[in-house]
Amino acid sequence: MEDLSVSALVALGFPILRAGQGPLAAHYYxxxxxxxxxxxxxxxxxxxxxxxxxxxxxxxxxxxxxxxxGDSDSVNDRDQRRRAEYYLNLLDTISAAGTQPEVAYDSSRxxxxxxxxxxxxxxxxxxxxxxxxxxxxxxxxxxxxxxxVKAECLAALDSMRQNGQTTTAGVAAGGFExxxxxxxxx
Numbered sequence: 001m002e003d004l005s006v007s008a009l010v011a012l013g014f015p016i017l018r019a020g021q022g023p024l025a026a027h028y029y030x031x032x033x034x035x036x037x038x039x040x041x042x043x044x045x046x047x048x049x050x051x052x053x054x055x056x057x058x059x060x061x062x063x064x065x066x067x068x069x070g071d072s073d074s075v076n077d078r079d080q081r082r083r084a085e086y087y088l089n090l091l092d093t094i095s096a097a098g099t100q101p102e103v104a105y106d107s108s109r110x111x112x113x114x115x116x117x118x119x120x121x122x123x124x125x126x127x128x129x130x131x132x133x134x135x136x137x138x139x140x141x142x143x144x145x146x147x148x149v150k151a152e153c154l155a156a157l158d159s160m161r162q163n164g165q166t167t168t169a170g171v172a173a174g175g176f177e178x179x180x181x182x183x184x185x186x
Contacts, residue, residue: 100145
């Protein structure tokens with residue numbers, strides 16, 4: 001079953017790629033913001049675009065409202081959980097070697113996986129997944145030597161702390177503003 005927000009983007013002419021695919025994947029990302037108890041506002045941002053003020057901020061390109069309309073359909077929950085588990089398994093695999101992850105994986109892929117997982121976690125009700133994600137992101141942050149990957153990990157951990165999803169007090173020392181970035185597809 002295709003997500004209605006994906007259909008809307010296709011209708012608007014946006015190509016739908018899985019996160020980390022394509023030559024411009026590092027330049028664009030989705031940010032999910034809660035709009036109500038059952039809805040999210042998904043905004044496509046461009047990192048490489050410049051606004052008229054030259055402030056260097058990421059530019060919002062389009063926003064789509066994604067709303068379950070308060071349905072009790074567990075398909076939505078399973079989809080969110082499945083996508084979170086995909087990113088969690090990817091990050092677990094990357095960090096399992098115990099070596100600097102940028103040696104074997106592209107830094108933009110690492111950052112994308114962390115931001116995608118972070119964006120999905122507020123919707124996940126299972127505490128075990130959130131705790132697992134916290135441990136995995138913390139481990140990845142410790143292994144990485146890339147400033148941007150470390151910053152993305154800290155932002156994800158800080159976002160989890162702000163949303164009351166963390167289990168350790170060490171995350172509070174991160175000091176980064178939560179990014180809340182997300183995407184439509186893994």
